[in-house]
Amino acid sequence: MLAFSHDFPFDPAYGHTLDDLLAVPAPPAPADFAAFWRARHEAARAVVTAPVVGPVEEVRDGVRVYGVTYTSVGGVRVGGWLVLPDDGPVGHGPVEHGSVEHGFVVGHGYGGRDAPGPDVPLPLPRSAALLPCVRGMETRGRRPGIPSRADEHVLHGIGSRDTYVLADCVADLWCAASALLELVPGLTERERGPSLGYLGESFGGGLGALALPWDDRFAAAQLTVPTFGNHPLRLTLPCVGSGEAVRAYHREHPEVTRVLRYFDAATAATYLRVPTLTAPALFDPSVPPPGQFAVHNAIAGPRELHVLEAGHFAYEGTERETKALRDARERFFAAHLG
Known part of the structure; x- marks a missing residue:
């Protein structure tokens, strides 16, 4: 592992070697963990998403x-972007686009997104994607009553598993898949049914781990520096990300661990059976690497590991690592969705 110069008051590698990280386990699931998430998924699948597409941006x-906007659970309209190949007639609109062979839902990091950014180009040609801003997040997920700052958003409704905002953010991803399949009906017309890919980084990686085990429309996923892995361990590790807000809350409200058990991305990964490419980092001041690797280690299905030197941290090798991960992502999805 590279030695990085930094001024954080803690070690963003947390003293772990790669061998240490590959041994980090997932916490055991509550007895009704799967039932809780399956019920949330069933409710999301029942939503009439009524997607509305705007002009080309x-x-x-x-x-x-x-x-694009669409409806998610609770009647919330979620905004984002629809991406389609540039070889169809604009005047006929995306619903009639006939050159799409692959579909993706693309999550985002904490803080949201104000444009598709580096998530485009997509991993495969002839692909469509829906890139939502989940509720509360910048810029198209803003919602009265839900804070948009990561350290406040991560605590919203945390007093109960039934009110915690992360459950509804996961539902926003499921409803994004429903909206995409409605907008690009050709994706549902295959004999094997829809086979979507999921891409998620950081916040989007953690949400993806929570969402994917229960939705059979997804056939493959990439989770990069995923958060929310192994909460009991995360609560012991200082960081500069949203986890620090949860740590501070836990000091005053230790009973919150009963809620966090249902939102552990590593626990959820023990139910995840679709091929998954994970890209955890050895050094990360925002999302402690032990939690990231806990997600990878727990995946029940086929998994491919692409280790990053650092996450949420700029250094000389950032551009090189970004390209290497992009190449790995393209190979991975070509193998599993191509």
Whole structure:
């Protein structure tokens, strides 16, 4: 592992070697963990998402980017972007686009997104994607009553598993899949049924681990520096990300561990059986690496590990690592969705 110069008041590698990290386990699931998430998924699948597509906002990298909104649980309208190949007639609209062979739902990091950004281009050609801003998040998920700052958002409704905002954020991803399949009906017309890919980094990686085990529309996933892994361990590790807000809350409200058990991405990964590419980091001041590796280690199905030197931290090798991960992602999805 590279030695990074930094001024954090703690070690963002947490004294762990790669061998140490590959041994970090997942916490045991509560007895009704699967029942809780299956019920949430069933409710999300029953939502009439009624997606509405706006005009073309951007054309680049072989795709057109449209604004989009759709309905999620609780009647909340979620905003984001719809990405389609740039080889169909604009005037006929994306619903009639006939050149799409693959579909992706793309999660985002804590803080949201104000454009598709580096998530485009997509891993495979002839792909469509829906990139939502989950409720509360910048810029198209803003919602009255839900804070948009990560350290406040991560605590919203945390007093109960039934009110915690993360449950509804996971539902926003499920409803994004429903909206995408409605907008690109060709994806549902295969004999084997829809086979979507999921991409998620950091916050989106943790949400993806929570969402994927219960939704058979997804056939493969990439989780990069995923958060929310092994909460009991995370509560002992200082960081500069949203986990620090949870640590501070836990000091005053130790009973919150009863809620966090249902939102542990590593626990959820023990139910995750679709092929998954994980990209955890050895050094990360925002999402402690032991929690990231706990997610990878727990995955029940086929898994591929792509180790990053650092996450949430810029250094000389960032551009090189980004390219290597992009290449690995393209190979992975070509093998599992191509």
